[in-house]
Amino acid sequence: MKFIDTHSHIYLPEFNNDRNSIIYFAEKESVSKIFLPAIDAATHEQMLETEIEYPEVCVAMMGLHPCSVKENYLDELKIARHYLEKRRFIAVGEIGLDFYWDKTFTAEQYKAFHEQVEWAKHFDIPVVIHSRNSTDECIDVVKEHQNGKLKGVFHCFSGNAEQAKKIIELDLYLGIGGVLTFKNSGLDKAIEDIDLSHLVLETDAPYLAPVPFRGKRNEPSYLKYVVQKLAEVKSVTVEEVAAVTTANAENLFGC
Template sequence: MIDTHAHIYASEFDPDRDDVIQRARQAGIEKILMPNIDPDSIAPMLATESAYPDFCYAMMGLHPCYVDQDYQQKLALIEHWFEQRDFIAVGEIGIDLYWDKTYKKQQEIAFITQLQLAKQKQRPVVIHTRDSIQETLALVQQEQDGSLRGVFHCFGGTRDEAQQIIDSGFHLGLGGVTTFKNGGMDQVVPHLDLSHIILETDCPYLAPVPHRGKRNEPTYTQLVAERIATLKSCSPEDVDRLTTQNAKTLFRLS
């Protein structure tokens, strides 16, 4: 399995990161992909990548919740890092209208700028949406020239929204929400083809059942796979195999 979205560099893992990584390896996790959030997360993310080579892989992007009056300087830093070295993806980027709509226009500009960066660098994008799937899709479709690819991470939307995302050329990142009793994914996942799905945890957030409310970690990717298998009436091994291949293809991992 590949955990395609894990903030394993976060301070929540400082006391026992080695143990968490070891558990992940033992659970069959092949790789952990790390989305950046803001300027302050870059150093710990790169340090984690360096500490676990060929296992933890860094992305580079500006999360919409960190878009503010200084967003242009932050975007300049993101672009600067892409000039210094390569990253597996532009992420995590997107639109978040749940907490605060103050910088909605700036979020849209930052999102479009990073979509264009992804096309320039020929890298996939990892997209965050909260209360914003339609707004985000409209901008993706506006910028889609056939070269944009990526994932709508932490998907928890409707069957129709899932189809719109797939029709736009994107994957769905499924994580802990898939296991929630009232998450609604039991009405969506059975209708999805596994070719459009990749697995993620979004750790330390959104731990799957039975760990909901506790710290999430990459090991729990297996619980997501098992829930998808149940909803799809297939084996967890099939889910593991197909979603891993999807992730390797999308992120061009060997």
């Protein structure tokens, strides 16, 4: 049995003191791969160093996070694009829209998102979409670009059943993480009619730790709590969750 944590920022300073043991515990809990979503130029190097340090486990994405879209976003895009031209990355991510914190740069967020979606098509790799308080808006952007060639995942999906259905109709996957274990999140209901074949697993570490660690620092080994809950919601075994979601991630990310 093996799992893939498709979204984990374990290169961040939160893990500087114990990254080795974090990887060790992940492997002990059958997490065989950890995909690293990029944020911005302030952390790209740390991310790439982590990938070099754990080549069997960690695989990097490249992109500009919507929360890092500020005055200098064009420079940031140039840097990300430059990296993408130098070597192969597993995805363009994480990219998207975030209307939770700050709406000052909404227009720029849209521009950066559109542009990076086109990059993904150009390099023939998936997009990893951040859609906090903007699920419908992100769905609209994907719809605009979907010509049958765009592939990707709505990371940390926390929308409703209707939004889930729209996303899988657009041929994208739903990234399921700790939110599924939160009481009254409604995510169990939202994915009730969604087949496992459309889901991939993620932690979004260090954020969104699942119950019983809610509010604490998250880490890839905690994926097991998401897996247990998903098995329960879908009335299948943990082994089946592992087999299907790992195959989905391998299919989507081509690994």
